[in-house]
Amino acid sequence: MKVLVFCEAKESLKEAGKLVLSDSSKELLKFSIKNVGAENVSAFILGENLASSLEEIKSIGPAKVYSLDSLSVKIFSSDIYKAKLEEAFLKESANLIFASHSPDTETVLAILAAKLETNIATDCLGFDFNEKSVLRSMYSNKLSLKSSLAEGKASFISFRPNSIHIEEEISGTNTEIISLEADSAEARIKCIEFKAAASKEPSLTEAAIIISGGRAMGNSENFSILRELAGKIGAAVGASRAAVDSGYAPHSMQVGQTGKVVSPNLYIASGISGAIQHFAGMGSSKVIVAINTDKDAPILKKADYAIIGDLFEVIPALSALL
Numbered sequence: 351m352k353v354l355v356f357c358e359a360k361e362s363l364k365e366a367g368k369l370v371l372s373d374s375s376k377e378l379l380k381f382s383i384k385n386v387g388a389e390n391v392s393a394f395i396l397g398e399n400l401a402s403s404l405e406e407i408k409s410i411g412p413a414k415v416y417s418l419d420s421l422s423v424k425i426f427s428s429d430i431y432k433a434k435l436e437e438a439f440l441k442e443s444a445n446l447i448f449a450s451h452s453p454d455t456e457t458v459l460a461i462l463a464a465k466l467e468t469n470i471a472t473d474c475l476g477f478d479f480n481e482k483s484v485l486r487s488m489y490s491n492k493l494s495l496k497s498s499l500a501e502g503k504a505s506f507i508s509f510r511p512n513s514i515h516i517e518e519e520i521s522g523t524n525t526e527i528i529s530l531e532a533d534s535a536e537a538r539i540k541c542i543e544f545k546a547a548a549s550k551e552p553s554l555t556e557a558a559i560i561i562s563g564g565r566a567m568g569n570s571e572n573f574s575i576l577r578e579l580a581g582k583i584g585a586a587v588g589a590s591r592a593a594v595d596s597g598y599a600p601h602s603m604q605v606g607q608t609g610k611v612v613s614p615n616l617y618i619a620s621g622i623s624g625a626i627q628h629f630a631g632m633g634s635s636k637v638i639v640a641i642n643t644d645k646d647a648p649i650l651k652k653a654d655y656a657i658i659g660d661l662f663e664v665i666p667a668l669s670a671l672l
Contacts, residue, residue: 351479353382354442355412356435356449356458357395359403360556369399371406372556374450378509379410380516382448385479388522389413394438396431396530398424404527411522414442418530425544429537431458434530436466441528444504448477451508452555459506469505471497473611475513475634490607490626491633510634511556512613551577554605557586559616560632562605565592566621566643566661573599575665576620582672588612590622606631620661624649641665 357375362368375393382391393407393415400419407415416438423430435458439447449455451473463470475494476485483498484507499505554560561576573587580587589599591606605612607630617635622628624640624647632638633652640653641661650656657664 351386351446352390352442352444353386353392353446353448354439354444355379355382355391355393356447356455357393357403357407358450358452358455359395359397359400360553369397369403371403372450373558374509374511374514374556376406376410377514377516378448378450379407379412380520381514383410383412383520383522384516392416392438392442392444394435396423396434408525410520412525413523414526414528416441416528416530418532420532422532425541426454427537427539427541428457428461429539430533432461433533436462437530446504447506449506449508451510455508459508463506466504469499469503470507471499471505472508474507474509475613477507477509487634490630510611510613512558512615513634551580552584552586554586554588554603554610554612557612558614559583559585559618560588560605560612560614561585561618561620562588562590562622562632563593563599563620564590564622565596567593567598570598572662575662575669579665579669579672582669585618590628619649619653620665622649623647624652
C-alpha cells in the first residue's frame with residue numbers, strides 16, 4: 351500500500367516570513383510511515399520559500415517528496431494544485447492520499463476524486479489500515495461512525511487537525527526530492543488581492559491549545575485577559591456564538607456548529623454555558639477545562655476538569671502562576 355501525504359506549509363509564529371511544515375502534516379507523515387513503512391510513503395507540497403519545510407519533511411523521512419517552490423503557487427489555486435496533485439498521485443500509483451482537513455485540501459481532494467472516481471472521506475478522526483475504514487463524528491459529536499471504503503479504488507482522506515498523534519520517534523529513510531514544473535498555463539480563477547490576517551495567534555483549527563470566552567466575558571476588551579494567558583502557553587483564542595452574537599468577538603473566532611470545528615489537545619472554556627451547538631465544534635478536544643460560576647452549567651458535564659469560580663479572578667491567577 352502506497353500513501354501520498356498532502357503537506358501544508360504555514361507561516362512560523364516565531365520567525366516572521368518563515369514557512370514551516372504544519373504540525374498536522376508532520377503527524378500524517380509519521381502515521382503513514384509507522385503503518386506502511388517509509389519506502390511506501392511520499393509527500394507533496396506546493397508554495398514559495400519551502401526550504402525549511404522540505405528539511406522538516408526530510409527529517410521525518412518519507413521515500414520521496416514532490417515539491418513546487420514557486421511564486422505562482424504562493425496563493426492557493428484549485429486548478430494548479432489539482433493538476434500537480436494528480437501528477438504526483440499518478441507517478442506514485444498511490445492507494446491513499448492523506449491530508450489535513452482545511453478549505454484548500456477539501457476543495458482539491460473533492461475535484462480530483464470526482465475526476466478520477468476514487469473514494470473520498472473528509473474531516474475524519476482516524477483510519478484503520480487493516481479494515482480500510484475511516485472514523486468520523488456525527489450529530490454534534492454524539493455518535494462515532496466507522497465507514498468502510500469501497501474495494502478496488504484509491505481513497506482520498508482528510509483528517510481533522512490534531513486528530514492523529516504519534517508519540518514514538520519515527521525513523522524514515524533518505525528522502526528523494528522531485529521538483530515539479532510550474533506550468534505556463536494560467537489558472538482559470540485569479541486571485542486579485544490577498545490580505546493576511548493581522549493576528550499572529552495560532553490558527554484555531556490547527557492550535558493544540560485553545561482558550562475560548564463566552565457571553566460572560568461582558569465585552570470585547572475583556573478578551574485581553576484570555577489573550578494574555580494564551581500568549582504564555584501558545585494558545586489560540588476563540589469565542590462562543592453567544593459572545594460573537596453579542597458583538598464581543600468576530601465570527602472568525604467562533605467555535606461551534608456554525609463556526610469552526612476544532613480538536614485541540616486542551617480546550618479551556620471560560621464563561622461558556624456549553625450549548626450543544628458549541629460542543630459540536632469542540633467536543634473532540636482531548637482535555638476540556640471549564641471555568642464557570644454556575645456549577646450546573648452543561649459544559650461541566652462534558653469537562654475533564656472544572657473550576658467553579660469567576661473567570662475574571664481565575665484567568666489572571668492562572669496567568670500569574672505561569
